[in-house]
Amino acid sequence: MVKAAVMPGPNVPIEVRELPLLPPGAKRLEEGAILLRTLYSEVCGTDVHLHHGRLAGVPYPIIPGHVNVGEIAEIGGTVLDPDSQPLRVGQVVTFLDVHGTCGRCWYCTVAKASTRCPARKVYGITYSANEGLLGGWAEMIYLKPGVRVLPLPESLSPERYIGAGCGMPTAVHAIERAEITLGDTVVVQGSGPVGLSCAILAQLSGATQVIVIGGPAKRLQEAQRIGADVTLDIAEFTPEQRLQRVRDLTHGRGADVTIEASGVAQAVTEGLAMTRDAGRYVIVGQYTDVGDIRVNPHLDINRKHLEVRGCWGSDFSHMWRGVQVMAKHGERYQWERFITRSYGLEEANQALDDVAHYRTVKALIDPRR
Amino acid sequence: MVKAAVMPGPNVPIEVRELPLLPPGAKRLEEGAILLRTLYSEVCGTDVHLHHGRLAGVPYPIIPGHVNVGEIAEIGGTVLDPDSQPLRVGQVVTFLDVHGTCGRCWYCTVAKASTRCPARKVYGITYSANEGLLGGWAEMIYLKPGVRVLPLPESLSPERYIGAGCGMPTAVHAIERAEITLGDTVVVQGSGPVGLSCAILAQLSGATQVIVIGGPAKRLQEAQRIGADVTLDIAEFTPEQRLQRVRDLTHGRGADVTIEASGVAQAVTEGLAMTRDAGRYVIVGQYTDVGDIRVNPHLDINRKHLEVRGCWGSDFSHMWRGVQVMAKHGERYQWERFITRSYGLEEANQALDDVAHYRTVKALIDPRR
Amino acid sequence: MVKAAVMPGPNVPIEVRELPLLPPGAKRLEEGAILLRTLYSEVCGTDVHLHHGRLAGVPYPIIPGHVNVGEIAEIGGTVLDPDSQPLRVGQVVTFLDVHGTCGRCWYCTVAKASTRCPARKVYGITYSANEGLLGGWAEMIYLKPGVRVLPLPESLSPERYIGAGCGMPTAVHAIERAEITLGDTVVVQGSGPVGLSCAILAQLSGATQVIVIGGPAKRLQEAQRIGADVTLDIAEFTPEQRLQRVRDLTHGRGADVTIEASGVAQAVTEGLAMTRDAGRYVIVGQYTDVGDIRVNPHLDINRKHLEVRGCWGSDFSHMWRGVQVMAKHGERYQWERFITRSYGLEEANQALDDVAHYRTVKALIDPRR
Amino acid sequence: MVKAAVMPGPNVPIEVRELPLLPPGAKRLEEGAILLRTLYSEVCGTDVHLHHGRLAGVPYPIIPGHVNVGEIAEIGGTVLDPDSQPLRVGQVVTFLDVHGTCGRCWYCTVAKASTRCPARKVYGITYSANEGLLGGWAEMIYLKPGVRVLPLPESLSPERYIGAGCGMPTAVHAIERAEITLGDTVVVQGSGPVGLSCAILAQLSGATQVIVIGGPAKRLQEAQRIGADVTLDIAEFTPEQRLQRVRDLTHGRGADVTIEASGVAQAVTEGLAMTRDAGRYVIVGQYTDVGDIRVNPHLDINRKHLEVRGCWGSDFSHMWRGVQVMAKHGERYQWERFITRSYGLEEANQALDDVAHYRTVKALIDPRR
Numbered sequence A, B, C, D: 001m002v003k004a005a006v007m008p009g010p011n012v013p014i015e016v017r018e019l020p021l022l023p024p025g026a027k028r029l030e031e032g033a034i035l036l037r038t039l040y041s042e043v044c045g046t047d048v049h050l051h052h053g054r055l056a057g058v059p060y061p062i063i064p065g066h067v068n069v070g071e072i073a074e075i076g077g078t079v080l081d082p083d084s085q086p087l088r089v090g091q092v093v094t095f096l097d098v099h100g101t102c103g104r105c106w107y108c109t110v111a112k113a114s115t116r117c118p119a120r121k122v123y124g125i126t127y128s129a130n131e132g133l134l135g136g137w138a139e140m141i142y143l144k145p146g147v148r149v150l151p152l153p154e155s156l157s158p159e160r161y162i163g164a165g166c167g168m169p170t171a172v173h174a175i176e177r178a179e180i181t182l183g184d185t186v187v188v189q190g191s192g193p194v195g196l197s198c199a200i201l202a203q204l205s206g207a208t209q210v211i212v213i214g215g216p217a218k219r220l221q222e223a224q225r226i227g228a229d230v231t232l233d234i235a236e237f238t239p240e241q242r243l244q245r246v247r248d249l250t251h252g253r254g255a256d257v258t259i260e261a262s263g264v265a266q267a268v269t270e271g272l273a274m275t276r277d278a279g280r281y282v283i284v285g286q287y288t289d290v291g292d293i294r295v296n297p298h299l300d301i302n303r304k305h306l307e308v309r310g311c312w313g314s315d316f317s318h319m320w321r322g323v324q325v326m327a328k329h330g331e332r333y334q335w336e337r338f339i340t341r342s343y344g345l346e347e348a349n350q351a352l353d354d355v356a357h358y359r360t361v362k363a364l365i366d367p368r369r
Helices: A045-051 A158-164 A167-178 A193-204 A217-225 A239-248 A266-274 A297-302 A316-333 A345-356 B045-051 B158-164 B167-178 B193-204 B217-225 B239-248 B266-274 B297-302 B316-333 B345-356 C045-051 C158-164 C167-178 C193-204 C217-225 C239-248 C266-274 C297-302 C316-333 C345-356 D045-051 D158-164 D167-178 D193-204 D217-225 D239-248 D266-274 D297-302 D316-333 D345-356
Strands: A002-006 A015-019 A034-043 A068-075 A092-095 A140-143 A149-151 A185-189 A209-214 A230-233 A255-260 A275-283 A293-295 A307-310 A339-343 A362-365 B002-006 B015-019 B034-043 B068-075 B092-095 B140-143 B149-151 B185-189 B209-214 B230-233 B255-260 B275-283 B293-295 B307-310 B339-343 B362-365 C002-006 C015-019 C034-043 C068-075 C092-095 C140-143 C149-151 C185-189 C209-214 C230-233 C255-260 C275-283 C293-295 C307-310 C339-343 C362-365 D002-006 D015-019 D034-043 D068-075 D092-095 D140-143 D149-151 D185-189 D209-214 D230-233 D255-260 D275-283 D293-295 D307-310 D339-343 D362-365
Touching (some): A002 A345, A034 A092, A034 A345, A045 A345, A068 A140, A068 A158, A158 A316, A158 A362, A167 A193, A167 A275, A193 A209, A209 A217, A239 A266, A255 A266, A275 B297, A297 B275, A345 A362, B002 B345, B015 B345, B034 B158, B149 B316, B167 B193, B167 B316, B185 B266, B193 B217, B193 B316, B209 B217, B239 B266, C034 C092, C068 C158, C149 C316, C167 C316, C185 C193, C193 C209, C193 C217, C193 C316, C230 C239, C239 C266, C255 C266, C266 C293, C266 C297, C293 C297, C297 D307, C339 C345, D034 D345, D068 D140, D068 D158, D149 D316, D167 D193, D167 D275, D193 D209, D193 D217, D193 D255, D239 D266, D255 D266, D266 D275, D266 D293, D266 D297, D293 D297, D345 D362
Parallel strands (some): A255 A275, A275 A307, B185 B209, B209 B230, B275 B307, C255 C275, D185 D209, D185 D255, D209 D230, D275 D307
Antiparallel strands (some): A034 A140, A068 A092, A092 A149, A307 B307, B002 B015, B034 B068, B034 B140, B034 B362, B068 B092, C002 C015, C034 C362, C293 D293, D034 D362, D068 D092
16 A cells, blocks of 8 residues: 545645555556656646646545656556666656556647647546545555656656656756747746746846746745846835836847746736837746736737747646756756745645635655655 | 829718829939839738727828839839849839848847848838828829839739738748648638638648638628538537537548638637647637637637637738739639729729628729729 | 558569468457558559669568558557547558657657667568558558548649659658758759658748759659759760759859759769768668769768758658648649559559669559459 | 068968058048958968969969957947947957958848858958058058957957868858758768867857868867867878778768868768769868869759858858857867967968968968967
8 A cells, every 4th residue: 555645625725545456346557567666756737726626627536646756667569668668676766647548649740749639648637546546645646557757867856856746847848849049038927936936947048138927035046046137026116117127128028938837817017018019928827727818910920020839738748858957957957946845645735725816936746755 | 293082081081182293302213113103902901900090100191002013114223133134114013011121130140030020111001191102092103112012914914913902912821831741631700801812722732621601691702612511600500510610621630720711700719719729729800809708728729739820910921822822823813803893093992891791802093084 | 351562572473462460369450459451552663672682681582562541441440540549440541651659769769860760660661461461452451559640631633642652751850951042053863762752841841943953854854843943864965064054043153952863873973073062962762772972071971060850751640740741732843743654453563663773753553463 | 560471472482571550541540441460360271272273363562461359459449349349459350251252232132141242352362452541460550441440359269260171160160061961971082171170169059979081190189179079080091091081980871961071072072972862962171173073963852952151252151150169169169279380470381371371270470470
């Protein structure tokens, strides 16, 4: 039996339960499956949304935890890593939470937009705790056959990797959509994990001026530490002042690229205004419905010749690219410093509360505590 | 002296005036300038906006008419066409209304978005009648040195060319932004000249299903004539029915690409909903401020992984490409059939009224009448 | 037992053999598998290459035939089509010959270049006849679970579909790489099935001048029938004359886009010269090693600011898009007219000989004859 | 009168001559022109080519020097910088050597490939010394009206700017063509100024592994200093060893992107082999004709699904972006350390000889010495 922090339903406290190692009915590890001893699992804004019942179709009770790092405890036969090398017991690996994209539907094959495949399942979100150890807030995680597993390079510690958490692949995807060019000014709206990783990746993609708008102060200090040229605290500057400041920093033109990573609907109004004519605006932070905004299609989009791009989810390429970046630039950005605190399974409710109230940059579950 | 239909100011009747052939102070045609004998000048929605005073900074009195075709009457020295051949007196040509982009500002050189150059001037819109014959509603047009002139190929008559009018380069630009792929379903919102040309160019860019939403019936008949697979009359179907119909025609997914060419703010709300996840939405019809709309950034953009692209103005490449298309596919699409009526200079007020009340598909000024 | 035309090895005559309906060891149709009653299977240049032993690693004996159309005879449980509708017995379908891409290797997941996945298998090429009915030159074809099946729309007959054959998805992929713009001049080198479909798709992608270079005369007549503006017979014009002709047709500049679909190494030298500065050259026809050429990197590529793109294989999106195009434009292009002759299984040797000696545009195996 | 180092013709020693300040016939500075007091002018490989007569159509005698930095001595009226601010006497500026692109020909307007405009003139290359001070190896430079002038930001010293020289905009253009993605491995062939700047910009564009192949040792030390992960000295490793090393560093796949910046024809053969399937190869270093190579279109391009892109010249956007990068990352890369030596006008022959024999990384003319 294995301990797991289970979310029984929306707005109900997390409970630690003992669950069987293998899925219902299984006698041994299936061919192609892997058992992972959890090192760290992330507590992210999505988990708060899950706890508040803001996502549709969640099969409570669930084991939360969609971005994880662990040590391979057992392998069902031979499973290959992306470089076609066999995985080994004892390796420290992460895996893509999104799983089971069908590879046959129209979205997978024709649109090549696998993040819209209706068959996709997500560890820690779309699996019931009754189906097995399919979330990271547990001592062990059961990786079904076909789950994409990625060993961490030697130069990347599990702490550093999980310090970036799911913000990293999300940010890699957002930056892919942003198409930054050498010399660009990039505004990042939001200073949470996604925003901070966007601020890093914008620099690594050629931006020569990165402006982070967010708060609270502790997060903006992190933004400065990781190289933001300018930070604007939303508690200190009004929206008008923020817009004016961005214009002052860009010869009156606005940012070449703005990335919304705030989760606040009104940020979109502000971001449209902050972006220069013929610029690009990427919306990645509106993960849940936080309300409508008013848009003037003539002034905000058509006359500006603006490009607005939504960015949903991420795929294995984003995870892989994020790991390459962290392995290379680890000393420079020290993502582990985003970690505010680790919580044991028993402390999961506290963790959720701290994240919900912005007391952390990055919170972790460490089931070994 | 030359006759011209002059718009003295907003909401004041057009008057026919006699104006000098050459600009103030000039004794002869400047080196590089050209005098054009006007064959046809278009009356488009923009002229109605000009007449209603809805564009800012217009130096009334003006000679309207920004898309034109004429015969070369006189050339100041040698002027080359885009193929580096000298232009000749008697040639039938069109020219790009946008003129004077500086080629030195940040938008021209770094952003490569010349349609946002602050120095740009536009024949028929930004020039005062006191500066010369710089609009098409006149017997002659004075082409300043540097204006980009394009001879019509032999297979393209002036009537056919002007039948498409400024809708054609605008549509070429919108289609460039739309990045249609072979087999796509394209929805075009709006059945005016821009919408109809978009419907044609979508077919010529690989779309295998083109749905035109608009009205009145006469325009939708034109849409059917030029190959639209489905037309939806907004007088006949509610927005909900239109949305349902598009879904029914796309296996429930929505259009791969939607192009807004309607000039109605609410069309944008509808267009966002009609476009499939990971699809593309081009906004080209919001040429003036027709009000705000409500947008839900989560549902409408982020979760849909949608791309929204404003499209402003057009440049010479769009005009050139439009002419190639019309020269090749003239018999198939017969753009001259868009022409509802030609008006003499004296009838310009009637022309504006007919266009304002949607009594025409395409209205022309023919100063020879 | 089922009749199949088996290629026992390179340069050995094809033999008709009787083979079991199900794969070795199977008692019944696996869950997810499908039995297809073959209507038509294509004989293409690749089959000639297979017969001459020019492809490496082929597990002779094989059943050739990689592009096929058939009627569903039996389904193992429920199998969905790309629109998530269950397939039905009696439906006329095609399927993607490429199969078994792993979805987990670096090429599948990071490079997103599934046509380079090392695990990919191809019906009619990489399967031995001992493994089952895994090629189209047979009365029945066994579709393994996971093979991507596409029902033909009602407006697309099996004859018309197979008339285009594997040239269509290959051409869709080449055209995707070609990024044609409205008004472009496109040169297609080669007038076989790939070249002819490229000539059609170039028109449908906005080209206003399509020049086909190839032979023999019968194929160039087909090129003219399907709308090529100019055809140049290589038996009639020297390479210098062909180059001059292309320049004459493009104001001395060369083609905007050139597509090599000839299978002749020297065509690449010619194609580089025929393409304008800052143009694009797609190489799709060099499917086997037909020798080296000389290239001058300064004159041919660097100074021309040229883009050269290889194009290998095709994926399901290309097949799907090809089917949409054929369903829409069937009457206009009548691909069935490419069919020179149908051969019974017993006539497979004759079919190969006719294809090898360019006596056909498109040759078919019809196992029902 | 002003001193200038004049190249009278191919293979003839440079002579210092006294030339008039203003162009022939001019009485005063034209409206829009600028007189620049030269601080530094570069000696680059192109100047060696000019001296060896390897470029066609050069109007000897010429004043070489196409990339320059100077102090504004006099302005003809008001001239705006790209941010629409008036330039001031005393400002330290650079300017784009390419000048006079017509903005009207087909290449400028339709293809939008201004580096192929036939009207373009280049300071230091296409102007005769008889036409004025139109090259940088002189005490003063005459900037014609319309020349694009860019003030150096305060954080960018003239020494640092000229240390990068024309290699920087060329590299910015090559990197634009390279479309590097986060996590890519990039091979740079060549360790001269273009190659070194490509190695820097590849890092700043997201590459996490940069491999520089070149020599001699001094240049590779510079490559290491500026952050190359691996350097391979061509004097030390055979082509086979280099290829093997690249494969070993990329899990056997080859580089995602390879950039040729070597000027050696055979490097192209090697670069094609070093690039992974579905990768990208940019050829920027074949500035003159250095001979043919053998290419196998099947193995090298088609089956690899490779993309090969020539890259010719650069435009103002590349210069502007290069300056932003240098202003931001100046302390990190210290381009001034590329400068091996400054030469007075009288030492120009020595400078050319040193550059021709690879005794320098970057050589300068300083007319004040």
